Structure formats: C-alpha cells, structure tokens
Amino acid sequence: MSPYNPLISVGQAYRELTHIRRFRAAAKAPGKAQEEKLLQIIRANSESAFGKKHGFDRIGSICDYQKAVPPASYESLEPYIDAAKSGKPAQLSCQKPIMYATTSG
Numbered sequence: 093m094s095p096y097n098p099l100i101s102v103g104q105a106y107r108e109l110t111h112i113r114r115f116r117a118a119a120k121a122p123g124k125a126q127e128e129k130l131l132q133i134i135r136a137n138s139e140s141a142f143g144k145k146h147g148f149d150r151i152g153s154i155c156d157y158q159k160a161v162p163p164a165s166y167e168s169l170e171p172y173i174d175a176a177k178s179g180k181p182a183q184l185s186c187q188k189p190i191m192y193a194t195t196s197g
Contacts, residue, residue, distance in 0.1 A: 127154050140182045142172055 118125035
C-alpha cells in the first residue's frame with residue numbers, strides 16, 4: 093500500500109488556497125485582521141438588544157467600539173442573560189445560545 097493518497101493532496105492544496113492563505117494574510121497585518129473580525133461580529137449582532145443599546149449600527153472602527161461599549165461585568169450583562177434564559181431571543185447575540193453553564197469565573 094502506497095503512503096501517497098491523492099485525495100489528501102487535493103485537500104491540502106484546497107486548504108492552502110483558502111484557510112492557510114487567509115491565516116498568513118492575517119498574520120502579516122494582525123491589527124487589520126482583528127478590526128475586520130470585530131466589525132464582522134458587530135454587524136452580525138447589531139439587531140441584538142445589546143447591539144441596539146450600544147449603537148452597533150454606528151460602529152465603524154475599534155475606536156468607535158471603545159467609545160460605545162464600556163467594559164462589562166457580570167452584573168452589567170445579567171439582565172441580558174436572564175432575558176435570554178427566559179426565552180427572549182437576540183439579547184447579547186443574534187445567534188441562539190447553545191447552552192448555559194455556570195463556571196468558577
């Protein structure tokens with residue numbers, strides 16, 4: 093049996109053209125990549141209760157985000173968590189929660 097598998101080679105070439113290329117580009121400009129990811133998350137959650145309260149629809153940069161969203165404590169997020177646990181959708185995120193877990197923090 094030959095150790096060469098053409099399907100693995102094709103898969104690796106595909107990864108190189110997609111995932112690895114994006115990763116290398118992000119590694120060359122990490123600040124830009126982080127800002128793009130933050131803005132992607134903000135846009136995806138602008139219709140959440142948290143996003144509406146903090147004006148996610150008006151955020152276009154990291155600086156805007158820092159001005160609009162103060163550092164959070166559990167107590168500041170608790171009303172959103174309680175509302176989500178009670179079945180209200182789109183509280184902290186527009187995605188439906190997978191689970192709730194208590195941790196030691």
